[in-house]
Amino acid sequence: MKLKKFFFMLWHWICLPFVLIALSLSLSSSKGKYNNLIEDEDNAMTLSERHEYVYKLASRAVFCSFAKVKVKGEKNIPANKPVLFVPNHKSNFDVLVFLKALKKIKEDKSGILDTTFVSKIEISKTKKISYVAKLINTIFLDRNNLRDIVRVNKEEKELLQKGEQSLTIFIEGTRIKNHEFGEFKSAALTPAYSTFCQIVPVVIYGTLGVEKESKKNIFKYKEVTVEFLESIKYKDYIQVSKDLVCEKMKSKMEKAYLKLKEDPYWKEGDEQEN
DSSP states (O other): HHHHHHHHHHHHHHHHHHHHHHHHHHHHHHHHHHHHHHHHHGOOOOOHHHHHHHHHHHHHHHHHTTEEEEEEOGGGSSSSOOEEEEESOTHHHHHHHHHHHHHHHHHSSSSOEEEEEEEEEGGGGGGHHHHHHHHHEEEEOOOOOOOOOHHHHHHHHHHHHTTSOOEOOOTTOOOOOOSSSSOOOGGGGGGHHHOOOOEEEEEEEOTTTTTHHHHHHTTOEEEEEEEOOOOOOHHHHSSHHHHHHHHHOOOOOOHHHHHHHHOGGGGHHTTOOO
């Protein structure tokens, strides 16, 4: 393990300047790519190409953060159909590692659809990052405007019905900056109930403390696991209330999270969070 970690760090230090330059250039080009999509859709990047562009950005960002991402349970993702991914949320870094994990899965398993996200509206006002988010049809929600939920629900339903993308919603609604899980928002399941798609619970472990740590030492070795749990089929939840589905799903996700926390392979990664 120590030898693997040494070579991991060595390789990242050697490549870091080049990857940083590539990341910076790609981010700088995001506005132009988005404007081209708006102004000349016929000659702009396809949805698949836009996702590939965003995957590369996420992978470069994860690389520059010296994070190693491990993926588990990829067999639980249905192929050739949109799903609703519902991960837990510990850090803004979750989005990057989730995209990195999905990229790795798509390289090994055919038929997995790309995903977009439901994000707080503040992201849409952030330079460069907002254009990256818009390229993959991110749906922005104004959490201070209750009427905005109606619009968001409509866009979620339309997106899943097109069958071109999956949707990812962090079910706790906000970052929970400890090893506990926050309240699961049952409204997050509305897109699934509206479109009959499968729900795939996702447990992300290892991102807790990354943002705080990055201010002290961004180049510290990090380990992250993204685990996809068994999907919940439409027939198994349609006659069950959203609150009860959330309760059962939360219990399973907490058990999976604690199991990862106790995994000796990740003990060292856990120490960095405390």
